[in-house]
Amino acid sequence: xxxxxxxxxxxxxxxxxxxxxxxxxxxxxxxxxxxxxxxxxxxxxxxxxxxxxxxxxxxxxxxxxxxxxxxxxxxxxxxxxxxxxxxxxxxxxxxxxxxxxxxxxxxxxxxxxxxxxxxxxxxxxxxxxxxxxxxxxxxxxxxxxxxxxxxxxxxxxxxxxxxxxxxxxxxxxxxxxxxxxxxxxxxxxxxxxxxxxxxxxxxxxxxxxxxxxxxxxxxxxxxxxxxxxxxxxxxxxxxxxxxxxxxxxxxxxxxxxxxxxxxxxxxxxxxxxxxxxxxxxxxxxxxxx
Amino acid sequence: xxxxxxxxxxxxxxxxxxxxxxxxxxxxxxxxxxxxxxxxxxxxxxxxxxxxxxxxxxxxxxxxxxxxxxxxxxxxxxxxxxxxxxxxxxxxxxxxxxxxxxxxxxxxxxxxxxxxxxxxxxxxxxxxxxxxxxxxxxxxxxxxxxxxxxxxxxxxxxxxxxxxxxxxxxxxxxxxxxxxxxxxxxxxxxxxxxxxxxxxxxxxxxxxxxxxxxxxxxxxxxxxxxxxxxxxxxxxxxxxxxxxxxxxxxxxxxxxxxxxxxxxxxxxxxxxxxxxxxxxxxxxxxxxx
Numbered sequence: 058x059x060x061x062x063x064x065x066x067x068x069x070x071x072x073x074x075x076x077x078x079x080x081x082x083x084x085x086x087x088x089x090x091x092x093x094x095x096x097x098x099x100x101x102x103x104x105x106x107x108x109x110x111x112x113x114x115x116x117x118x119x120x121x122x123x124x125x126x127x128x129x130x131x132x133x134x135x136x137x138x139x140x141x142x143x144x145x146x147x148x149x150x151x152x153x154x155x156x157x158x159x160x161x162x163x164x165x166x167x168x169x170x171x172x173x174x175x176x177x178x179x180x181x182x183x184x185x186x187x188x189x190x191x192x193x194x195x196x197x198x199x200x201x202x203x204x205x206x207x208x209x210x211x212x213x214x215x216x217x218x219x220x221x222x223x224x225x226x227x228x229x230x231x232x233x234x235x236x237x238x239x240x241x242x243x244x245x246x247x248x249x250x251x252x253x254x255x256x257x258x259x260x261x262x263x264x265x266x267x268x269x270x271x272x273x274x275x276x277x278x279x280x281x282x283x284x285x286x287x288x289x290x291x292x293x294x295x296x297x298x299x300x301x302x303x304x305x306x307x308x309x310x311x312x313x314x315x316x317x318x319x320x321x322x323x324x325x326x327x328x329x330x331x332x333x334x335x336x337x338x339x340x341x342x343x344x345x346x
Numbered sequence: 347x348x349x350x351x352x353x354x355x356x357x358x359x360x361x362x363x364x365x366x367x368x369x370x371x372x373x374x375x376x377x378x379x380x381x382x383x384x385x386x387x388x389x390x391x392x393x394x395x396x397x398x399x400x401x402x403x404x405x406x407x408x409x410x411x412x413x414x415x416x417x418x419x420x421x422x423x424x425x426x427x428x429x430x431x432x433x434x435x436x437x438x439x440x441x442x443x444x445x446x447x448x449x450x451x452x453x454x455x456x457x458x459x460x461x462x463x464x465x466x467x468x469x470x471x472x473x474x475x476x477x478x479x480x481x482x483x484x485x486x487x488x489x490x491x492x493x494x495x496x497x498x499x500x501x502x503x504x505x506x507x508x509x510x511x512x513x514x515x516x517x518x519x520x521x522x523x524x525x526x527x528x529x530x531x532x533x534x535x536x537x538x539x540x541x542x543x544x545x546x547x548x549x550x551x552x553x554x555x556x557x558x559x560x561x562x563x564x565x566x567x568x569x570x571x572x573x574x575x576x577x578x579x580x581x582x583x584x585x586x587x588x589x590x591x592x593x594x595x596x597x598x599x600x601x602x603x604x605x606x607x608x609x610x611x612x613x614x615x616x617x618x619x620x621x622x623x624x625x626x627x628x629x630x631x632x633x634x635x
Contacts, residue, residue: 221521224521225518225521225523228517228518228520228521229514229517229518229537231517232510232513232514232517232534233533233534234514234533234534234537235537238539239539244522244523244540245518245521245522245523245539246539246540247539247540247541248518248523248524248537248539250527250528250534250535250536250537251533251535251536251553251558251559252536252549252552252553252558253558256549260541260545260549263541264540264541269540269541269542270540
């Protein structure tokens with residue numbers, strides 16, 4: 058197993074691509090740093106990533122083929138990018154020779170626990186001789202920088218809510234929980250744990266319906282956990298997050314600068330502008346030195 | 347307005363009673379301290395409290411009557427206890443003389459915000475010459491003491507989960523959020539904010555269904571916020587909480603000793619025993635001196 062702390066090397070980056078625009082955006086951002094990419098696209102998920110000239114499709118069962126493909130192209134650094142909406146159908150799966158050899162290990166990972174699965178999957182990939190990298194390592198330009206991303210500006214109340222949310226999430230950091238919170242006018246009304254940001258935003262819609270949140274506006278705050286493995290868990294928003302924020306009748310989104318990501322940046326900013334929501338990155342509410 | 351810091355006086359305690367067994371339990375616990383009680387029971391809510399010999403029913407519109415009743419009996423300390431399930435129907439309300447005089451103030455409170463409503467309602471009651479007390483002040487014996495309340499004992503894993511939940515909630519304390527959390531085997535999977543404990547437990551049921559929580563067991567932790575106004579927000583569980591914990595397939599409940607309450611203690615403990623859930627109070631996970 059390689060040392061994950063080793064700096065990203067100069068060869069091509071292998072991108073194991075799921076759905077959405079993010080794999081292509083990562084590919085472009087990696088190429089902008091002067092490195093080549095090869096994309097192993099998951100069949101049925103990575104439709105958009107297929108547009109890339111270096112993209113090849115692999116079914117879930119073709120692990121061996123994907124490994125060989127990336128190895129042959131000289132990719133030692135790999136990143137996992139994009140959404141997976143369908144669970145692999147193991148019955149319909151036709152495993153290639155490479156996969157058969159690896160099946161016992163793969164099954165051990167997939168039938169295991171919950172949180173540890175990701176970590177063990179990474180270890181498995183590293184056993185194959187790859188170094189698993191994060192988007193932050195191979196395409197740091199994609200991380201949001203401090204400032205306003207769209208046309209709308211936050212009000213002072215919004216920034217106060219953002220700072221409160223950042224502080225509350227920061228306090229939870231040591232307990233490995235809380236990448237997001239909703240703050241409405243000085244009151245933390247929702248904190249995300251295992252349910253994810255979309256479900257938390259749906260909860261705010263319900264709280265408003267039930268009259269348990271009556272304050273106008275409010276802010277969705279996204280922050281990475283201290284010590285979080287940004288290779289697999291980079292806090293990310295996209296256009297669907299904006300739709301959830303609009304449904305929850307909040308004023309905008311505050312992202313931790315340098316440690317969060319906006320997928321489909323152009324589309325997401327356009328969605329925020331259209332919904333008159335601010336989209337701001339910064340480090341308000343972080344402890345000073 | 348009286349000083350809420352003033353110690354509870356020796357006269358009778360006025361109990362403004364809503365639904366459930368808790369008003370009667372508070373009445374008994376107050377009487378056990380040697381003080382008398384008078385109960386102003388909210389019509390349509392406080393059915394059980396009516397069993398008390400000193401109980402009188404008042405409709406929402408009869409604020410003046412309730413105030414006069416408690417004043418005439420010499421009650422200067424009042425506590426608000428019990429559930430309110432129905433919103434008052436202001437159209438159908440027949441206001442008494444005392445209420446008419448107070449209506450502008452009452453309306454101002456009821457149509458106001460959300461969180462501030464309670465505080466302003468308390469201020470209103472104190473303007474009438476009462477001292478609003480908490481259950482902790484007039485019936486400290488009702489608060490849970492350290493130890494096991496039912497027949498089931500927690501396992502070491504459960505106590506580790508409880509300590510983690512207590513710590514995470516403690517970290518959130520300064521941000522006025524989080525009276526409860528669910529921890530499953532070292533992982534905080536849900537944190538309560540504005541939605542309340544019952545909805546949070548329903549979320550854990552959904553998380554299990556979606557396969558996002560797979561760990562066996564786990565613990566519901568309830569903790570009061572530091573600086574919390576225990577007059578109005580004493581963290582409380584009851585038999586319905588136990589039903590929610592059972593539905594979420596947790597192992598039991600951990601309560602902060604001395605600052606939380608078990609309503610219908612006998613029924614709630616019986617429910618926990620029947621569901622084979624532990625019910626423990628303690629101070630695990632609190633910062634040491």
